[in-house]
Amino acid sequence: MKAIIVTGAGTGLGKELSLLLAKQDYHMILTGRTEDKLAAVKEQIDQSGGSATALPLDLRNLEDIKEKALLISKTHEIYGLVNNAGLGYFGPFSEITDTEMEEMFQTNVFGTIHMTKAVLPYLEQNREGLVLNIVSTAGLRGKKNEAVYCSSKFAVRGFTESLQKEYEGTEIRFVAAYMGGMDTPFWDDSEHVADPTRFRSAAEVAGIIFDNLEKTEIVIESKKS
Structure with a gap:
């Protein structure tokens, strides 16, 4: 059974994508x-008849990423990777701390890059695969009080588009998903969004992404309040 690794699979969009992909007979590696x-x-x-493994993973730890990728490869045929985990701090740029800036880039950018780097050799070995990068519309345009967050997402956009060109003509596909705000725990510790319930649910967004996986770019704008 082919396996797909999902980062940030415990809640929100990562969870919903994992549930959908599990129904397609993929073994899900939940990290x-x-x-x-x-x-x-x-x-x-498991209760719905699917197959999954729960695997703790810290995207901020490069050695942990390398070790877990090797561990997974020994027991499963790695077919895909969903780089979903993300972190956001919001507010005026002058008030964002150095630590917050570093944490956003460490998770959003380097976590995505290191995970992809660790998994790609196995996709190349199998000569097929799918890498789905969850980017956000913050990777398409700048937004007020999101300067550093947008910067991190623009980086992931450039990374994804570059790999699309690098692997063009192969059976290894890179898909970028750009969605607006979702009603998920992402906003629990933030006052940046007054009412997240006006957004699409993670399940709705996951369904749209799943239905459009044949595309290289999926754009899902926020619902207007």
Whole structure:
């Protein structure tokens, strides 16, 4: 059974994409930092007749990424990677701290790049694969009070588009998903969005992405309030 790795699979869009992909007979490798949330998603997949493994992973730790990719490759045929995990701090640029800037780039940019670098050799070995990068519309245009967050997402956009050109003509595909705000726990510790419930649910966005995976670019704008 071919396996797909999902980062940030314990909640939100990562969870919903994992549930959908599991129904397509992929073995889901659920990664993230919160073990109980990963275990809950694994149980949900198992109960629906799917197959999944919960695997704690810290995207800020390069050695952990390399070790876990090797570990997965020994027991599963790695077919895909969903770079979903993301982190955002919002507010006037002058008030964003150095630590917040570093954390956003460490997770959003370097986490995505390092995960892709670790998994690609196995896709090349199998001569096929799918890398889905969850970017956000913050990677398409600048936004007020999101300067550093947008910067990190623009970086992921450039990374994705470059690999699309680099692997053009092969069976290894890179897909970029650009979505607006979603009603997920992403906003729990932020006052940047007053009412996240006006956004699409993670399940709705996951469905749109899933239905458009044949494309290289998927744009899902926020619902207007």
